[in-house]
Amino acid sequence: METLIKEPTTRNAKNTFNMIIESAINLFYKNGYHGTTVNNITQEAGIAAGTFYLYFPSKLSLYKHILIMFSHNIRRTIAANVAEKVTRYEKEREGLKSFIMLAKENPQMYNIIWESLYIDRALFKDYYESFAKRYIKGLNNSVKREEIRALDTEVVSYILMGVANFIGLKVVLDLGDNNDDIEHIVDVYMDLIKHGLFQ
Amino acid sequence: METLIKEPTTRNAKNTFNMIIESAINLFYKNGYHGTTVNNITQEAGIAAGTFYLYFPSKLSLYKHILIMFSHNIRRTIAANVAEKVTRYEKEREGLKSFIMLAKENPQMYNIIWESLYIDRALFKDYYESFAKRYIKGLNNSVKREEIRALDTEVVSYILMGVANFIGLKVVLDLGDNNDDIEHIVDVYMDLIKHGLFQ
DNA sequence: ATATAAAATGAATGGTCATTCAGTTTGTGA
DNA sequence: TCACAAACTGAATGACCATTCATTTTATAT
Numbered sequence: 001m002e003t004l005i006k007e008p009t010t011r012n013a014k015n016t017f018n019m020i021i022e023s024a025i026n027l028f029y030k031n032g033y034h035g036t037t038v039n040n041i042t043q044e045a046g047i048a049a050g051t052f053y054l055y056f057p058s059k060l061s062l063y064k065h066i067l068i069m070f071s072h073n074i075r076r077t078i079a080a081n082v083a084e085k086v087t088r089y090e091k092e093r094e095g096l097k098s099f100i101m102l103a104k105e106n107p108q109m110y111n112i113i114w115e116s117l118y119i120d121r122a123l124f125k126d127y128y129e130s131f132a133k134r135y136i137k138g139l140n141n142s143v144k145r146e147e148i149r150a151l152d153t154e155v156v157s158y159i160l161m162g163v164a165n166f167i168g169l170k171v172v173l174d175l176g177d178n179n180d181d182i183e184h185i186v187d188v189y190m191d192l193i194k195h196g197l198f199q
Numbered sequence: 200m201e202t203l204i205k206e207p208t209t210r211n212a213k214n215t216f217n218m219i220i221e222s223a224i225n226l227f228y229k230n231g232y233h234g235t236t237v238n239n240i241t242q243e244a245g246i247a248a249g250t251f252y253l254y255f256p257s258k259l260s261l262y263k264h265i266l267i268m269f270s271h272n273i274r275r276t277i278a279a280n281v282a283e284k285v286t287r288y289e290k291e292r293e294g295l296k297s298f299i300m301l302a303k304e305n306p307q308m309y310n311i312i313w314e315s316l317y318i319d320r321a322l323f324k325d326y327y328e329s330f331a332k333r334y335i336k337g338l339n340n341s342v343k344r345e346e347i348r349a350l351d352t353e354v355v356s357y358i359l360m361g362v363a364n365f366i367g368l369k370v371v372l373d374l375g376d377n378n379d380d381i382e383h384i385v386d387v388y389m390d391l392i393k394h395g396l397f398q
Numbered sequence: 399a400t401a402t403a404a405a406a407t408g409a410a411t412g413g414t415c416a417t418t419c420a421g422t423t424t425g426t427g428a
Numbered sequence: 429t430c431a432c433a434a435a436c437t438g439a440a441t442g443a444c445c446a447t448t449c450a451t452t453t454t455a456t457a458t
Binding site: 032033034088089092114115117118119121124125128129132146147148149151152155156158159161162163164165166167169170173184185188189191192193194195196197198199 | 231232233288291313314316317324345346347351354357360361362365366368372374383384387391392393394395398
C-alpha cells in the first residue's frame with residue numbers, strides 16, 4: 001500500500017537514495033525511529049527535505065525498507081555460514097557465532113529489528129516466524145539423522161533463538177561486565193547445550 | 200530530576216491517580232508509548248487533561264513510574280515463588296514458569312518493559328543488569344553446592360534470561376502455532392538444560 | 399454554614415514535525 | 429546549442445500534541 005519505493009535509475013539518483021538509507025540507519029540507531037525526523041535524515045544526507053519524497057512516500061516506508069533489507073541480510077549471512085558446516089553441533093555453534101558477530105559489527109541492524117515490535121508488529125512477527133520456520137526445518141532434519149534428541153523442535157527453536165537474541169542484546173548494549181570475548185560466550189553456550197546445566 | 204511524582208493522599212485523589220496509571224498501561228500496550236497521547240490517557244481515565252499534571256510532571260515520568268512498578272512486581276513475584284523451591288532444578292523450573300505466566304497474564308508488563316529500550320535505555324540496562332546480578336548470585340550458590348556445573352555464571356544467566364524472554368515474547372505475541380501449554384514448554388526447556396540437545 | 403485548601407477542569411498555547419509544491423538546477427540526447 | 433525530463437530545492441502548510449493556567453468544583457474542619 002504505502003510501501004512503494006521509487007527505485008532510482010541514474011547513477012546520481014542511486015547515490016542520493018543510498019545516502020538517505022545510510023543516514024537513516026545511523027540516526028534510527030542513535031535516536032530511535034520516533035527520535036529521528038525526516039529533516040534530520042535529509043540534513044545528514046546533505047540533501048533537501050523534499051528530495052526524500054522523490055524516493056520514499058513516507059518516513060514509515062523508509063523504515064520498512066530498511067527492516068526488510070536487514071532481515072534478508074541476516075538470514076542470508078547466517079544460512080550461508082551454517083551451510084558450510086556438517087554436523088548439527090558445528091551448525092549450532094556457527095549459527096550463534098554468526099548472529100552475535102553480525103550484531104556486534106552492525107548494532108544498528110539488531111536495534112532496528114527489535115524496534116519494529118513497536119512500529120509495525122506484523123513485520124516483526126513475520127520476521128521471527130519465518131526465521132523460526134527455517135530453524136525448525138533444520139532441527140527436524142537433525143532429529144531424523146539422530147544427531148539431536150527428539151524434543152519439540154518448535155519450542156527448541158524459540159529457546160535457541162532467545163539465547164542468540166539476548167546474547168546479541170548483551171553484546172550490543174554492553175550489559176554486564178563485558179570484556180566479552182565472543183568465542184568464550186559461544187563456548188559456554190555449546191557446553192551448556194551439550195552437557196546440560198546440572199551436575 | 201523530572202521523575203518526581205506527586206503521590207495522592209485523599210481517597211478520591213488516589214482513585215484518580217490509579218485510573219491514570221491503569222489507563223496508561225492499557226494504552227501503552229495497545230498503541231505504544233509514542234502512539235499514546237496524554238489526552239488519550241485522560242479521556243480513558245475519565246478526567247480532564249490538566250488533572251494529569253497534578254500527579255505527573257510529564258508523560259515520560261508516568262512511563263518511568265509504571266516501568267519501575269512492573270520491575271518490582273516481577274522481581275518480587277519470581278523471587279517469592281523460587282524461594283519456595285529447594286533444589287536448583289526446581290528453582291530453575293519455577294523461575295521460567297513464573298515468568299511465562301506473568302507475561303501471559305499481564306502482557307502489558309512484558310511489552311512495556313521491552314519498549315523501554317527505545318524510550319530510556321538506561322532504565323532498561325538497570326533493569327536487566329540488576330536482574331542478572333541476582334540470578335548470578337543464585338547460580339553461584341548452586342555451583343558451590345555442586346548442584347550445577349561450574350560454567351561461567353554470568354554468561355549462563357544471560358542465556359537463561361534470554362530463553363525466558365523469548366518464550367515470553369512467543370506467548371505474548373502468539374508467535375508460531377501456539378496452542379502453547381505452558382507446562383509443555385517448561386518441560387521441553389527443563390529436558391534441554393538437563394540432558395542437553397544432542398544424542 | 400463558612401472558610402480554606404485540595405482537586406479538577408478544558409480551552410488555549412506554542413513547539414514540533416511530516417509532508418507538499420511551485421520553482422530551479424542538472425544532465426542528456428538530438 | 430537547445431529542449432526536455434529527471435533531480436533537486438527549501439520555505440510554507442497544517443496537523444498533532446504535550447503542557448499551562450485562569451477558573452470552578454468538591455471536600456473538610458471548625
